[in-house]
Amino acid sequence: MTDLSLTDLAAGTVVKPGDDDWDAARAFHSGVGEPTIIVRASTVDDVRAAVRYASSERLDVMVRGGGHSAWGAVPGGVTLDLDALDDIRVEGDLVHAGGGATWGAVAAVLAEHGLGVSSGDTASVGVGGLTLGGGIGWMVRAWGLAADQLVGAQVVTARGEVLEVDTESHPDLLWALRGGGGNFGVVTRFDFRAHPLTAVVFATLGVSGDARPVLRALRETMRDAPRELTVTYMDVPAMDPNAPAGATITACWIGDDEDAARAALAPLLALEGVSETELGVRSYPDILMDMPAADPDQPMPGFVGGNTLLEELTDDAVDRLASFREANQASVLFLRSLGGAFGDVPQGDTAFPARHATWFAMAGAFDVPGLVHDGNRPLIQAEWDAIEALGAALYGNFTVSTDPALVSRMYSPETIARLAEVKRRWDPQNLFCRNHNVRPA
Ligand SMILES: Cc1cc2nc3c(=O)[nH]c(=O)nc-3n(C[C@H](O)[C@H](O)[C@H](O)COP(=O)(O)OP(=O)(O)OC[C@H]3O[C@@H](n4cnc5c(N)ncnc54)[C@H](O)[C@@H]3O)c2cc1C
Secondary structure: OOOOOHHHOOOOOEEOOOOOOHHHHHEEOOEEOOOOEEEEOOOHHHHHHHHHHHHHHOOOEEEEOOOOOHHHHOOOOEEEEOOOOOOEEEEOOEEEEEOOOEHHHHHHHHHHOOEEOOOOOOOOOEHHHHHHHOOOOOOHHHHOOOHHHEEEEEEEOOOOOEEEEEOOOOHHHHHHHOOOOOOOOEEEEEEEEOEEOOOEEEEEEEEOOOHHHHHHHHHHHHHOOOOOEEEEEEEEOOOOOOOOOEEEEEEEEEOOOHHHHHHHHHHHHOOOOEEEEEEEEEOHHHHHHHOOOOOOOOOOOOEEEEEEEEOOOOHHHHHHHHHHHHHOOOEEEEEEEOOOHHHHOOHHHOOOOOOOOOEEEEEEEEOOOOOOOOOOHHHHHHHHHHHHOOOOEOOHHHOOOOOHHHHHHHOOHHHHHHHHHHHHHHOOOOOOOOOOOOOOO
16 A cells, blocks of 8 residues: 555645635535645545544544534644545445435435435435434434444545455444444445335424424324334424424325325324324435525524433423423424334444434524523523433434533443444544544543
């Protein structure tokens, strides 16, 4: 393997402060970064050169896949932009996606082959960050997490080696890549096992009145629902004139059987205050395109609250979540059903926590001046902390905080110890620390 340096790379690959395209190159989805240098990699050798440079200069590496996380805002270091490594290739039921590919592009290519994979819900989100952190989307009950379909990867390690990883070759690394975050190297290619998919049935139900009976009915409906069905409940405040406020249930049924989807949703449609807004067969890529993307010109305010993976959506959890939303005017409440294929994966098979969880819940009061202030902030946080205490683990991908202490709320001590051992083996210098960072054992 040749010893590459940044000076060997093609013109335009390395961007430095003062270069014409510096400002464009350092912008990411929710802000503008202040890195020391940016490498826009379009080949695996570009990635190797960037990693070797960072290692020799003792600079951290911020691997940018889809660019949606908060890590891009941490100053200094090498931003390794994988945007151009976006090749997507289908081979039988396998899809190979470059480390910088996005889910919208993957879904579009797979649709041409009558295939699909479990992904996130938004087209522009990166395959990289979402898969490495787990990846909860519309197919989570049918096919599991995005990470559950990951059967192999090409990884550039902190030493600049290129590894082909699968269940036979470096299985420790494959285990860690499935939910352990971006700690272990640069993934230049993800290999997923895809599933037959022609279309989905997508439904939106409007909800009015008290959230409690609706959430309890949702829980009962999903307890026995076919795994083709996944639902979310979302209640958002009026903040943006273009975004509808209020509560909705959104449902996705894998396949084009509209009658079966309607039958599965019938108990919800029979509830007082629940009405059908939309129900019909759609293409999966279209649904991803419809989800609102992050807008760098209108960054979301921070929020006081958090998320948790709940073993059960108990009456107590329902009451607390509904009360949180009611007590905080500009707050969001979001729930997603789990179980099904997500729960079939034995706990130790991947790094992802809480396989026994049946619901994911997130709530937060937007940090809007006048509504959240020093006087009520600790109270709101305490309200959320009491809800989080009911849960089994925090889902790292849905936190905007870069606080390293979060790792202990994301994984069990046994999983952290195992991740730290993999980290020691593949990144002892902790070059890849711009993530929910696991320190080398
Ligand atoms: C609009 C929006 C919608 C979302 N929807 C969902 C959803 O439906 N389901 C869900 O589970 N999550 C969702 N998320 C959360 C999302 O999973 C995380 O924000 C994730 O980190 C985004 O990945 P990215 O590649 O776009 O971000 P990036 O900022 O590029 O990457 C995040 C981190 O991942 C690592 N990383 C990324 N690519 C690579 C790679 N190729 N090799 C090594 N490390 C890499 C790096 O450590 C990096 O710091 C959403 C976020 C947003 C903003």
